[in-house]
Amino acid sequence: MDDPASETRTNHARAVSSSGLSMLKPRHQRQGSPDSAHSRSSSMSKNSIQDRLFNKLLQQVIPADDDAETVTGDKAMANSPKKPPFSLPAMTNNFRRFNARIGVVFLFQAQAESLFSWKTPTHTLSFLFVYSFICLDPHLLLVLPLVIFLLFIMVPAFLTRHPPPPSTSTSSTTPYYSYEGPALAPAKTIKPAPETSKDFFRNMRDLQNCMADFSDAHDATVSVVAPLTNFSNEKLSSALFLGCTVATVVLFLTAHLVPIRLIMLAAGNAGILSNNPKVRQLFQGLMQDVSGVGDQDVFLSDEAEHELFGQPVPKTPSAAASALEQLADISLDTEPEEREVEIFEIQHRAPGASESGWENFLFSPQPYDPLSPSRIAGDRPRGCRFFDDVRTPSGWKWKSKKWELDLDCREWVVERMITGVGFEVPGVAPEGNAVVVDEVGGWVWDLPAEPSASEEEEMTGMAYGDLPPEKKQDRTPSKENRGKAATRDWEEGNPASFGVGEWRRRRWVRIVQRMNAPPAGTTTITYSTLGH
Template identity: 45%
Template sequence: MDDFGTDVFVNRDDPIPTVILDGSTPRRPRTPSPSAELSDAETPSNRRKGLRGRFSALKEKARIQDQLVEKLLAQVVPLDDAQIPEDEPAQKGGSPGVARPNFNLTTMSNNFRRFNARIGVVFVFQARVIRILSWRQPTHTLSFLAIYTLVCLDPYLLPLLPLTILLIGVLVPSFVARHPAAEFSLSSEQAIGYSPHGPPLAPAITVKPVKELSRDFFRNMRDLQNSMEDFSQLHDGVITLVVPRTNFSDDALSSALFVSLFAACLFMSIAANVLPWRLIFLTLGWAVTCMGHPAVQRQIQTAHEKHIHPQEEKARGLVEKWVERDVILDSAPETREVEIFELQRLSGAGEWEPWLFSASPYDPLSAGRIAGDRPVGTRFFEDVLPPQGWEWSEKKWALDLWSREWVEERIITGVEVETEGERWVYDIYDEQAVEKVGVIELPAPGKGKEKDKALPPKPSWEEGEDGDGRRGEWRRRRWVRLVKRKNIPETST
């Protein structure tokens, strides 16, 4: 450890982990025989060259393996920048316009080594927090509680806390390390205390990363491994506790939780300004810190086994009864009315041909009609599907007998409306009739095949003798049907 110095931030209190690469028991070092003599081929210089060559060969082999794995990943993962849309950043999480490197095994390995060599300061801080909360040194814990109490009683001291930590925790130790106390024997009369006078006697403290493949490097790797496991367990615990109660897989329980949180929000919005927040935070801080004491933990564990655990089932039963009794859910699915328009086109023979079923009435002033687009839809009634997430609530479609209403709701002009019969809405091309009348109500058409026939169009309106009975190229009528929300059953994962 003398090679790394005392100015490297690492966690030095735990034993050094044993690293076994092949999974077998580590071999004991062989003791060389005193009678054995080194031959010319086994001189120290040749041994260095051999080790150096083997190390170079291993590095070359690892580089080739990385290239092969990168090529395999390139076939599975889209690593090319050309596959990223132009309106999105180069990488998720990166700022727009800032180029970020793609995934690369070599870059990943280098960044991990750099990160692991510098993460020791975080583990040092974590170890010191654990020491304080676990009462390993009661004087440190009591000092922390004293500072916490002062901040809770006088919150205006909170901005002073980071400045004090920087002053006492960083600058003072750095000055003492730069100006160490003089060494005197215990019997010397000059040992009267620390004196800061005089020039610096020691080099300044610097923070530098640990060396790779050193003991501190493997300590950081071990702590990083354990931290990842702790995060995974915490994540899984939170997901198991929170998600089933908040994702409405159980509608009654999630609804009860929603009502409780809503009531809590109302209470906090009214009473937040009168609550003694200083006393609350002071009590919580002392309670959490005291719970870390070994004696208190033993008492809590005993009380939980004897008193709390037997009452958990009873409390859970009371909550379930309250949910079943007070939380009333409407089990009937939501229903809505959907529409479809049956379009027919006038053929050259003067007969109406079924064209398609469309979601738009394709009126003369619609955007698609003006743009010259053809209507979009399906040819057959059976091919009309309900909206996504819905299912049919009725077996058949029903003809809308109030054609005039849906025409007026959409402010459609230039059409003729049948108020009886099959409720067709026809196009008209007489511009004067459209400007003067807008919507014209027609009597019921005659019986037989004549009701579906219209007079053949003339070359133009100007050449015709009269515009009576002339209709446009399209006619439509509206069909309606009820749909309901589709009940999606839960899938067990």
């Protein structure tokens, strides 16, 4: 016995759901009802609140579409009627409309399957004739759409308007059509399938199967194409890339010589004829005969048949596959990429220190020259204290065992267009700030700072002997200081000792090579830079 309360709730739910579904119908369907104005006014106040609550719930569950707002920068454009946001009622309505009108696509699919499966041989042969004529004369493609329009749309529509008269005889006779006189039947229009009809559910079944077929075809295509093209097997993908490149170049030069019409004619007829049941049976019998003869080891039984053009012929399919793999086994460049990294050894000397007052400061990826941005900003050079602390760039490893000193300091100074420095030149005439030395250490030092105006005046006076008497008396050296002054003058004339600034640097290089994959979990600070 049914519960009255539950029956009341069920009826109320059906009433609510039916009224809600009526709101999802198009406007022209809603206006067709006799009391459309009253139903709209009564249901709008009820269902609008439900729809709003349901949409608010969906907005909390489903993330908002921020891409359109990011591209346009306007929320009104993102929520325009042309491209409305995701809504479950709208999606339900669109699916119902789509499913009611998709039947023509499935009808065409069924007719195509029937045509190519030789269910009606006369139709298939007629298609083969038409296809052959088009292959032999491609200009007929311009006629084909008009012929299809006339024979499959216009003629059936005319026959619907002018049906044959009813037969009065008891014997079955072929009906005849009268092309004279007024139309006897109404015009046939294409209507969507009703939601409660068998066609609607048949469309849902076909759509379900079509989605499954597409998913299976997509997965099968990816499983076949991806291993060939994603370079998971670099030798196979490289061989495919090389073959496609060669084929592209060859076809670019010889495409006009390829008989496209004959190829399309032969391929199309062969593909359609292979689906004929009798042809399939014939080929299956031939394959069975060939496999039976192969089991008796008739083929390739003699030693003379084991070679073709001097090359061994494989007997089994597995041997043929291995032979193809050996053919595709191209030689790849297994040597990893190599680069040269550099590091600068920077030393500092306090003002007024002796010749041996240079102190190792650090190893830096930048030379810290006088016009470098960090030095102009007043920052100290950055780097590491020891060679062992220098790490390779991410994804690279050391190839050479030790660092090598770059003795040709002039090259990298000129390449970087560094000014305000002096450097060593072995055994040649000096150029610019270069100094001739016997032993080259690769050092590049800063030039001393320019003297002030008072110092320049004092040095000019010393050169011309016009100093005041008191300064001349102060400048007169004693006998015990004459030797020290001579030594100091010689040292100041040597730019490698005291005629330099506070900083000097030299360049070290080392070879690195790329690894297959960067080491995981390493977060080291790299001080070396890659060179080209």
